[in-house]
Amino acid sequence: MEVGIVPIIPLGFAFFLPFIAFITGRRRGVVIAYSLVGLLATFISALWLFNEVYSSNGPLVYALGNWIAPIGIVLEVDLMGAILVLLTAFLFLMAGIYAVEYLSHDHGIEFFYTSLLGLEAGLIGLFMTGDAFNTFVMLEVTGASAYALVGFYRSRSEAVEGAFKYGISGATATTLYFLALGFIYASFGTLNMADLSAKFHGISFPVTTKLFGEPTLALAIFFALTLSMVIVKSAIFPGHYWLPYAHSAAPSPVSALLSGLVVSGGVYLLARYLYTVFYSLPFWKTLSVVLLTLGAASALLSSIMMVVQKDVKRLVAYSTILHMGYLVMALGVGTQLALTAFLYHTVNHAIAKGMLFLTVGAFIHHAGTRKIDELAGIGKKMPLTTALFALATLSLIGVPPLNVFFSKMLIFNALLQVSPLVASVVVITSAIAAWAYFRLFITLWRGKPVEGHHHGHDEHEEPERHEVPLFVAVNLVLGILVVILGVLAPVIIDKFFHPAAVQAMEWQSYFDAVKRLAEATFSALG
Amino acid sequence: MIDLLLAYITLTLFGMVLLGIYGVVTRSNLIKKIIMLNIMGDAVNMLFILIGYRIVFPVFPPIYEEHITFEEFLSRAVDPTPQALVLTAIVIGMAMNILLATYAIQFYRLHGTVDARDIAEIIGGEGE
Numbered sequence: 001m002e003v004g005i006v007p008i009i010p011l012g013f014a015f016f017l018p019f020i021a022f023i024t025g026r027r028r029g030v031v032i033a034y035s036l037v038g039l040l041a042t043f044i045s046a047l048w049l050f051n052e053v054y055s056s057n058g059p060l061v062y063a064l065g066n067w068i069a070p071i072g073i074v075l076e077v078d079l080m081g082a083i084l085v086l087l088t089a090f091l092f093l094m095a096g097i098y099a100v101e102y103l104s105h106d107h108g109i110e111f112f113y114t115s116l117l118g119l120e121a122g123l124i125g126l127f128m129t130g131d132a133f134n135t136f137v138m139l140e141v142t143g144a145s146a147y148a149l150v151g152f153y154r155s156r157s158e159a160v161e162g163a164f165k166y167g168i169s170g171a172t173a174t175t176l177y178f179l180a181l182g183f184i185y186a187s188f189g190t191l192n193m194a195d196l197s198a199k200f201h202g203i204s205f206p207v208t209t210k211l212f213g214e215p216t217l218a219l220a221i222f223f224a225l226t227l228s229m230v231i232v233k234s235a236i237f238p239g240h241y242w243l244p245y246a247h248s249a250a251p252s253p254v255s256a257l258l259s260g261l262v263v264s265g266g267v268y269l270l271a272r273y274l275y276t277v278f279y280s281l282p283f284w285k286t287l288s289v290v291l292l293t294l295g296a297a298s299a300l301l302s303s304i305m306m307v308v309q310k311d312v313k314r315l316v317a318y319s320t321i322l323h324m325g326y327l328v329m330a331l332g333v334g335t336q337l338a339l340t341a342f343l344y345h346t347v348n349h350a351i352a353k354g355m356l357f358l359t360v361g362a363f364i365h366h367a368g369t370r371k372i373d374e375l376a377g378i379g380k381k382m383p384l385t386t387a388l389f390a391l392a393t394l395s396l397i398g399v400p401p402l403n404v405f406f407s408k409m410l411i412f413n414a415l416l417q418v419s420p421l422v423a424s425v426v427v428i429t430s431a432i433a434a435w436a437y438f439r440l441f442i443t444l445w446r447g448k449p450v451e452g453h454h455h456g457h458d459e460h461e462e463p464e465r466h467e468v469p470l471f472v473a474v475n476l477v478l479g480i481l482v483v484i485l486g487v488l489a490p491v492i493i494d495k496f497f498h499p500a501a502v503q504a505m506e507w508q509s510y511f512d513a514v515k516r517l518a519e520a521t522f523s524a525l526g
Numbered sequence: 527m528i529d530l531l532l533a534y535i536t537l538t539l540f541g542m543v544l545l546g547i548y549g550v551v552t553r554s555n556l557i558k559k560i561i562m563l564n565i566m567g568d569a570v571n572m573l574f575i576l577i578g579y580r581i582v583f584p585v586f587p588p589i590y591e592e593h594i595t596f597e598e599f600l601s602r603a604v605d606p607t608p609q610a611l612v613l614t615a616i617v618i619g620m621a622m623n624i625l626l627a628t629y630a631i632q633f634y635r636l637h638g639t640v641d642a643r644d645i646a647e648i649i650g651g652e653g654e
Contacts, residue, residue, distance in 0.1 A: 133611055140618045147625055157636045164629040168559055171622045172550050172566065178615055179543065179570045185608065186577045 003052070003062035004075055006045045006085065007125040010092075013038030014117035021110035028109065032100050035113035039089075039096040042120060046089035053082040054496075059503070059513045061130065068521045069130075069192045069514045070207040076130025076194065076514060078276075079500035080343060084127040084268060087347050088261055091354050092120045094474050095253040098358055101470040102253055102365055112152055112251075119145035119257065126265050130514065132191045135269055136178055139233065143170045146262050150250045162249035165242040173232035173239070180225035187211060187218030194514035197277045197507050205511070206518045216282055223287060226273065234266030236328055237298035240321045244305075247320065248313035248370065252361025255313060259320040259357060260350035267327045268346070271504075274331060275339050279507050284334060291332030292418065296425045299325030303429040306436035311370050312360055315440060316353070319396060322429055323349045326411055329422065333414045340501040341410035344493060348403040348485060352395040355478035359389035362471040363444070372440060376447025381466040386445060388475040393437040395482045398430050403485035406493070528581050536576065542569035554642040556630040560623065567619045571612045578605030 017034060024030045053060055059078040068074065077085070096116060103109055122141030129135055147170065151163030185191055188199050190208045198205045200215070232239035243263070247255045274281070281287065302321035309315040323345070330342040362385045363378050364370055379386040395402035398409075408426060415423035485492060503509070546566020553559050580602060588606040590599055634640050 133614075137614060137618065140622070144618075144621055144625060147629075151629055151632070154632050155636070157633075160629050160632045160636060164556060164626065164633065167622070167626050167629065168550060168563060171563055171619075171626070172547065175563070175567050175570055176547075178611075179573065181611070182570070182574050182577055182608075185611075191607075191611075 003049065003060050003077055003128075004064060006042070006049050007075075007121050007128060009042045009045055010038060010117040010124065011121035013041070014114050014121060017110055017114045017117065026110060031110045031113060035117065036093075036096055036100075038117055039093045039120070042124070043089040043093045046086045046124070049077065050082045050086045053077055053079055058509050061513050061517055063517070069518045070190050070195050070205065073129075073131045073134050074192065074194075074514060075125075075128045076510070077128050078503050078510065079496070080271075080504040081127045083343065083347065083496065083500055084264075085124050087350055088120065088123050088127065091257060091260055091350060092116065094354065094478060095257050095358070098256075098361070098471065098474045099251070099253040101468055102251060102361060106152075108152075112149070115145045115148045115152075116254075116257075119149065119262070123261055123265060127268065130193050132181055132184065132193055132196065136174060136181060139174050139177065139229075139265065139269075142262060142265055143167075143174060143233075146170075146258060149254045150246045150258070152251050152254065153249070156249070158245070159249040162242070162245035162247075166246035169232050169239070169242045173229040176225045177229035180222045180229070183218045183225070184222045187213050187215050192514070193272070193277050194511035197279075198511045198515065200278050201507065203511075205515060206522045219278065219281065220283055223273075223281075223283075226270065227287075227290070230266040230270045231294065232266075234263045234270075234324050234328070235298075235321050236294050236324055237301060237321075238294075240298060240302070240324075243321060244314045244317045247317035248311055252313075252357055252364060255317070256354040256357035256361070259317065260354040263320060263324055264327070264346050264350065267324065267331065267342075270328075271331055271339065271342055274334070276504050276507055276510050279505060288332045288334055291328050292422055295325045295327070295329030295332060296422060297325075298322070299329070299425055299429045303432040303436075306433055307439075309436070310372055312364070312372050312375060312440065313357070313370050315372070315436060316356055316360060319356075319433060319436075320353060322433060323353070323396075325429075326408070326426060329425070330411045330414055333418055335414060335417060336501050336505055337410065337417075338414040339504060340493065340497050341407060341414045343500055343504075344489075344497045345404070345407035345411055347497075348407045348482075349396075351478055351481050351485065352392055352402075352404050355388065355475055355482060356392040356396060358471065358478070359385050359392055359475050362468060362475070363389075365468070365471070366466055372443055373447075376443050377445075379441075379445035384467050384472050385475065388472070388479050389444070390441060391479050391482060393441060395486070397434040397437060401483070401486050403482050403489065406486060406489035410493075532576075532581065536573070539569045539573050539576070542566065543573075556626075556633060556640045556642060559642075560626050560630065563626070564619070564623065567615070571615055574608045574612045574615075578608035580604055 020034055021031050059076050062075040064073045103112060119142060122138050122145060126135060126138040126142060129138060147163050147167040150166055151159050153159040181191060188196055188211060190196060195205045195208060199211060235243040247258050250258060299322050302318045302325065306315055306318045309318060327342055327345060330338045363375055367375055367378055369375060395404045398405045412423050412426050415426065543566050546562050546569060549562025550559050553562060582602055586599060586603040588603045630640055
């Protein structure tokens with residue numbers, strides 16, 4: 001197998017799905033079986049890629065169409081990319097299985113799975129690519145699929161409103177990122193990340209040789225525009241307005257993916273630029289202050305917003321903004337510990353938040369409402385789901401043996417190097433979020449069910465089991481992962497995440513991998 | 527003279543980008559929002575074309591021919607990379623337009639209006 005096949009698998013499956021659905025007369029079974037095979041194949045190939053990257057001692061490079069670096073587009077996968085690709089493939093498989101039951105009464109499931117596979121292809125491509133322009137394309141692929149998925153319930157006004165808000169904000173943001181690429185291209189004469197890194201550190205690269213204008217000024221504008229893109233795409237404080245609408249209106253499995261992975265795409269890109277490609281920027285101090293401020297503001301504001309929410313999915317959506325704030329704060333530190341913390345927190349947050357949205361989704365699927373007041377008392381009917389829901393909330397608050405505790409601790413340690421005041425933001429916001437989760441849990445477990453249209457048949461349905469086995473199974477798998485990533489955290493960090501952060505910060509090995517291939521190709525041509 | 531013209535064009539295009547962002551943020555009509563997004567996208571595309579353009583005469587097509595020296599070719603041929611990038615961006619922009627326009631139509635079907643203010647009133651300012 002080749003490295004380049006990993007993002008192609010979901011893309012290929014997505015491309016043929018509408019045709020297959022049309023030929024087979026939109027048979028549900030066929031669509032579901034085909035999509036799950038696609039998701040499973042992606043997961044297996046991601047596992048293979050993970051193994052391959054960990055057994056090689058440098059980033060893997062794949063030249064698309066055999067056109068090597070400055071001329072063509074390359075995929076470059078290092079440990080950081082491989083971890084995120086594996087995470088993406090795993091969570092998409094889980095959400096895909098979950099959606100089979102969740103959307104069992106909805107029409108247009110073939111388009112749902114087409115967009116889901118497209119979203120997966122875009123994200124995996126974003127995590128694997130070694131070309132700055134390709135990141136723009138992949139962001140748009142991710143974006144277009146995400147906007148389509150948010151608007152899946154197109155007869156509900158909130159879904160259409162959320163999708164439009166998300167769409168117009170995302171499209172504006174990525175256009176700004178495209179403009180940023182223009183500046184970088186005009187000054188560096190290239191868009192390949194390895195080439196940019198080599199140029200930035202003053203090392204010559206084949207084919208593209210010289211710089212134009214003032215590279216520092218171009219970089220400053222590039223980072224200003226890229227940051228404005230990341231603020232919107234990753235929902236950091238001034239650009240977070242769309243997220244509660246979009247993430248609460250989407251179907252629950254999609255919310256899990258959007259909150260866990262898609263928003264991480266933007267901050268991943270920022271991490272890649274700050275820590276690998278343009279490591280040790282001349283204006284790093286200023287940028288660091290900006291990142292720390294934005295992250296702290298977004299964490300504080302969203303934790304307060306969490307307490308006043310009346311809609312259960314909006315509450316969880318605000319928690320996503322909170323965790324994105326932590327990630328951006330970690331990026332603002334600029335040390336290796338910070339990058340390890342960033343990476344571990346991205347993974348832990350994605351799994352725990354995915355689990356939280358999927359357990360909440362099980363409640364919503366049963367009750368048919370998202371209002372916390374109307375969901376009151378549902379916990380007693382679904383004890384297993386409630387236990388898993390509690391596990392997910394405890395993990396996200398940061399209770400010791402569970403996974404997010406360890407990544408929060410790493411972020412806290414990294415922030416302590418800056419100032420105790422900044423580090424205290426993590427503790428304060430965690431406490432406020434804990435209060436919001438605690439209230440939600442109490443309402444779901446002890447609250448009195450309101451008099452509503454459900455009450456009538458609840459009486460005689462009482463002895464029945466309300467749990468959906470598929471939902472419980474998916475959440476159980478995620479719950480086991482939450483515990484394993486927590487209990488074995490020291491081992492896992494030492495074995496996987498620390499080497500990943502070390503490799504991501506070795507900019508020399510990052511561009512050497514491409515440079516060696518390019519030099520070999522061009523010397524063979526003469 | 528040419529430098530002045532170039533500066534004028536560049537500044538106008540940057541103005542259009544800012545105008546586009548302003549329009550997307552302030553207009554409440556969804557169709558107008560989409561139009562402003564397009565104005566912004568087109569300005570960015572034009573800026574990209576300008577990066578690769580050579581203001582000389584005669585301009586060569588970016589295909590290397592034997593009878594021209596390499597240095598002359600470099601100084602006179604237009605850089606084809608930005609054009610390729612713009613082509614990609616145009617296609618992506620079209621896809622975005624279709625998606626956003628679909629949602630605008632869906633808005634109209636649900637509410638009988640494409641004005642975000644009216645819709646906010648209908649939904650009732652929940653949350654923020």
